[in-house]
Amino acid sequence: MEINEFKIQGDTNGVEWRVPILRFKGHDPKAPTVYLQAALHADELPGTAVLHFLCEQLRGLEKQGLIAGDITVVPSANPIGADQKIFSLNLGRFELGGRDNFNRSFPLISYDDRVSLLSKDTTLKAVDQLKTHLLSMALEADIVLDLHCDSEALLYAYICNEFWPRAKDLAATAGLDAVFLSDGESSAFEEAVAYAWRNCKEPKSEQRLVSTLEYRGERDVSQAMAKEDASGLVEFFKQRGIVSEKPAPQTEWQGVVVPLDDIEVIRADVSGTVLFHKNCGDKVDEGELIATVLTLPGRSENQQDYFAPQSGLVVSRSMQRFVHVQDQLMKIAGHKASKTKRKPGTLEQ
Ligand SMILES: [Zn+2]
CATH class of the missing domain: 3.40.630.10 (Zn peptidases)
Structure with missing residues (x-):
């Protein structure tokens, strides 16, 4: 060497x-x-x-x-x-x-x-x-x-x-x-x-x-x-x-092979403490609860639930347990094009 x-x-x-x-x-x-x-x-x-x-x-x-x-x-x-x-x-x-x-x-x-x-x-x-x-x-x-x-x-x-x-x-x-x-x-x-x-x-x-x-x-x-x-x-x-x-x-x-257009990048639209209901490697069905963000902890009406937009494999999730608006929560490798429009190029900045 x-x-x-x-x-x-x-x-x-x-x-x-x-x-x-x-x-x-x-x-x-x-x-x-x-x-x-x-x-x-x-x-x-x-x-x-x-x-x-x-x-x-x-x-x-x-x-x-x-x-x-x-x-x-x-x-x-x-x-x-x-x-x-x-x-x-x-x-x-x-x-x-x-x-x-x-x-x-x-x-x-x-x-x-x-x-x-x-x-x-x-x-x-x-x-x-x-x-x-x-x-x-x-x-x-x-x-x-x-x-x-x-x-x-x-x-x-x-x-x-x-x-x-x-x-x-x-x-x-x-x-x-x-x-x-x-x-x-x-x-x-x-x-x-x-x-x-x-x-x-x-x-x-x-x-x-x-x-x-x-x-x-x-x-x-x-x-x-x-x-x-x-x-x-x-x-x-x-x-x-x-x-x-x-x-x-x-x-x-x-393994799973997926074009970038079929990856669901789930982003927070509120800020707060995130509770994940799915781990990396879990298979999820469309509509399944994947994460909850507690926006005002202690008040029952103030939480935001996130659901799988389509069935697929949870490939990654955030290591952060406090999220801000537009922070990424999870990537799910799906089976069809995501309804969320993607700019050409990379999945994230
Ligand atoms: Zn890197």
């Missing part, structure tokens, strides 16, 4: 960020290459733990000469967000200076323009330097996995339509409960990678895959889970010939 880093000049004199890059050199130039990163939203740490144990397993495989394709790992992709500790809370989703979501506004460039991506680096704000460096590294790989998490959630992934169903091997080996088929209409990291590949003069490569993996909820950070999830990724690498070991026989993936 080789360790490098890239530097980001801060927006203030004397401030500099360093992002470690761990590289495993493959022995087969024809094998697919992989880029993985975690904690782009800096307070989403299950993926960082997964990549820590993935590197441990890869070092063992490296010693045995079993790494076929180059593997690049950035376990803590966002030191700017990691440092945003305000009133004891780590706020890692938005950059405080400009209110940018760290996983939006990635440059949408053609694949051929990737070589000039870093040329304007010194004139960019720190957050944009970070984005150009991450995208630049990702576009050198055939397979790009961006590890995030939800608030409280099952293990699920966003995958652009064009990579499905070829990505079923990832769903099976990573043990995904659900796949959300995205429309490719946002400027999230994953979709900037897909955009570049779509705008590429070279013939389309069947090896390519990019996905945002949501490793459950923010608090699902444990050694046992991270080791098992890392083993799932190694198994995926075996399936794709990145690790030259015989893959285990795979059974047909049994």
Whole structure:
């Protein structure tokens, strides 16, 4: 394993960020290459733990000469967000200076323009330097996995339509409960990678895959889970010939696959204390009570009940127990288009 880093000049004199890059050199130039990163939203740490144990397993495989394709790992992709500790809370989703979501506004460039991506680096704000460096590294790989998490959630992934169903091997080996088929209409990291590949003069490569993996909820950070999830990724690498070991026989993936239009994003229209009646992983029927918000506790008439708009699977819910108006309560993977209109792109800001 080789360790490098890239530097980001801060927006203030004397401030500099360093992002470690761990590289495993493959022995087969024809094998697919992989880029993985975690904690782009800096307070989403299950993926960082997964990549820590993935590197441990890869070092063992490296010693045995079993790494076929180059593997690049950035376990803590966002030191700017990691440092945003305000009133004891780590706020890692938005950059405080400009209110940018760290996983939006990635440059949408053609694949051929990737070589000039870093040329304007010194004139960019720190957050944009970070984005150009991450995208630049990702576009050198055939397979790009961006590890995030939800608030409280099952293990699920966003995958652009064009990579499905070829990505079923990832769903099976990573043990995904659900796949959300995205429309490719946002400027999230994953979709900037897909955009570049779509705008590429070279013939389309069947090896390519990019996905945002949501490793459950923010608090699902444990050694046992991270080791098992890392083993799932190694198994995926075996399936794709990145690790030259015989893959285990795979059974047909049994998870739920849903286009974004069929996801019910339930939002609060009042504020108060939320009582959930359903857990992540529960199946709900249309009209079933899923949550209650106590708007004025102690008074019987002041509570707001929320019901499932259609039957489906509860994939995620808020870890917060006080909600404000328009806060997200729950995501339900349904079977038909939601009546709530969705803007193209991502499900949330
Ligand atoms: Zn995230």
